[in-house]
Amino acid sequence: MNARHILTIARKELRGIRNERTIVLAILLQVFIAMFSSFLVVGLTTLYDPSSLGGLAGGYAVGYAGADSPLDGLLEEKGFSVHHMDLSDAVASLSERKLAAAVWVPDTPPDAAEPVKITLYTVKNDISASVTGTRIREALETYEGMLRDTRSDRLDVLPIEVAIPSGSGGQGFFIFIYGLLVPLLLFMPAIISASLIIDFITEEYSARTLETLLSTPLTFSEILWGKVFAAWVLVPVQAGAWLILLAINGITIANVVPVLLHVAVASLALILIGAIAALHYRERTSAQFIYSTALVAVLLVVLSVPGNPVNLVVLLAAGTAVPAGWTGLLVVGGGATLLALFTERYARRIARTTTP
């Protein structure tokens, strides 16, 4: 096997991509995703972290109707301005958006056998409902705790008590970015490249250009590895571009080098699966179908194993220490090597049967 031959083939494939200007689409896609993450940053932070909004300083108004209860004070504590008013007026004001919510409190005594049933009026289809909802819930939860204390002599078992500081939001946002968006972005190039290798290989068969290529000093497995290399090289480049775009959007990724290493090794395995499918079918439709189905199965299995590469990338990107990180890399690398050996043998067998 000659490294120069392999590079020649790789260059040919990469040139093909460049000539078709399809790479422009890939760049557009990256810009698009950049907009996507800035959208998430602006939009979702607003939804999840109400304190990020300046306009909240004055406090939302809440209408209060019915019997007196400690809830009144609890809502004030959460920053609402509480207005005691007639229920009908409160609901009418609510629909005019002069209130964020309205509550009606019955005069059930705190230690009664029945529960206290509070009616909460909110505006339908309202963005402010997401903003205020969390605080109203916190006030209600505190009130629930007070009532529960009053009735605690009627409880059989008490849970272990842990005091949690209130107002801890933002978990959804953090986990969405690092636990979903980052792995999705980083492994997307790998999945794209694996379907690219199918195109690289099946195209030679359907355009009947393989014979021409083989009449040159190139061997079949050199051609194959050149194509694999071309597809593989695109992965760290694109993944690196995602990382830069995320950083521009204010999402910092920790352990950049190990993250890229993990992505590169895992993507090699995916690309080889694609290559094997393409070698077996030599025809795009079937190869892509088999590859896609296999991809889903492989992903399902991989994701159900604790400490899988995607999990490791998530941990590394979020800056969690991963003691087993290198072991994981070795395991995936070993798997990729086995696949590579199998691909090589398969290629040799095909070369023996097809070339004169």
Next chain:
Amino acid sequence: MTAVLLVALLLASGFAAQSGVHLQDGIYTAITDDQAVAAIIAENTVFSVTLADPRQIGGTDAYDLIVVGGEAHAGPTAKGRAALSAFATTYRHYTGAVYTGESDLFAAYPLWIDTVEVESRLDFDATESGEIISAVQRGDTVRPSGPVEEVPTPSATLAVTAEDLREDLAAAPADSGTVTRYLGMFSDGPDLGEFKTPSQLSPPLPFDSLIYVFVFIFPLYFTSQFAMMSVANERTDRRGEILLSTPAGPLTIICGKMLPYFLLMILISSAIVLVSGGSFVVLLPLVPVILFFLAAALLIGMTARSYRELSFLSIFFSTVMTSYLFFPSVFANVHVISLISPLTLIVLEFGGSGFSAADYLYATALFWLSTALILWLCTRNFNEERLFSQERLTSRLRSFIFSAMSRNHPFASLVAVNALSIPLVFMVQLMYLVLLFNLPLPWSLLLLILLAALTEEAAKSIGIIAVWRGIPGLFTWKNVVIAAAATGLGFLVGEKLLLFAMLSQVTGSVFGAVLFSGVGLLWMPFLLHSAGALIVGAALKVGGRGAYVPAILLAAAVHAAYNLILIGGAL
């Protein structure tokens, strides 16, 4: 082989369902000195727990969550705060499990909330006036300004027995893990009716709807891939020639080719509906989406030169479409913008609130119209000359559009092409609106003005450039002016027709004014549209192909300036 794979797929999904998805395992590190607390924390796999006394270890800064002496603390980073919040959820699930087992349910859950949603008009006006601040009252008293309807005093008792409530509580997912939570959305789930305990009062979580996009859109995307390939394959091995020589017309061939994929997609979607226990009403908004995917698959299959190009185009298309469908539905139940996406209707249907015929029209009209447009374009071009030539993508698209025009009536064709391009232009512009509407107001408007102007000018130039290349000698100075007027007229007619028909909700707002130049009398937008086309036409005549991009930019600048001045007055 397929059978083997399907069995493997079944086994894999069984395995995955058994062991769960391990994506975020151990992302947070926690330390506690209490064995019982450690057990509670370990319930949630996102934590890796160390059981030790932090005072003896020293530096607790390395941990995201510290629970010592019955008190939880967050680590010093944003990740620490997220960990604390995750722990709050886990702890709530734990206490919930303990309380649900209590014999006196109303001692454990003494407070029940009956939620009532009040209808209120939320439109873009609210966004304009800053809806976030609208509920903040400056004065001391709140009084409704409109009529007050009598609201009956709610009853103080629950209409349900304690045992029913206990069952519902037990059925509520006790796991904060992503998978079970999403699965819970599809199974019957906790049916608590209107009564909730305070901890169940969750504000709408926007990215819950993410799952609908994945479940419903990805099979469609894969199937449309096959449709795409089937078209492309006929071109590469030229089997299509035989089909074309039969008496069946292009429309018949196209419909015949697309029918199996359409049926397959409907079948898959129906299966998902069956499994998820939803109502078949959700197929209604899916049909235009499926048709649009198929039309796009046909166009991509007919235009891609190679498999590589096919792959990139299809990936690009599916990313853009997924975003178009996904972003708005994030805001389902939250903002009227969500209705731009048909998927929102599915989210609403699953959420139990349903949708009206007007919502349906609003969400799907652009999909129906665009599908019809693309199909018509493909049918006109489904012939040997177009299918088997090896042009570049852009010039191929240009010749596609030119062959849809009439050679003998180029100006009438320009009117028609521009009027017909409106659904696609609107789709692109609504996409900008979705992406940008939640930026702070002056920026969102500015960006919208610029992008919308650029898009409209680019769209208008397509017809001109097709004619210019198709009939080279046509463009005398007089004809350039006529072509510009025809372009402006076509664009204006299409725009106004579609706007009056459906988009009144958006057009009534300042965003509508920005996107669709809806301000002013009819002759003003007509002059504007024609001026843009004239700039492009004149630049092409003087400077040739090289002048195209600068001309588009100039036309967009003029367009944006016009809008800025008008909107500046309106603001």
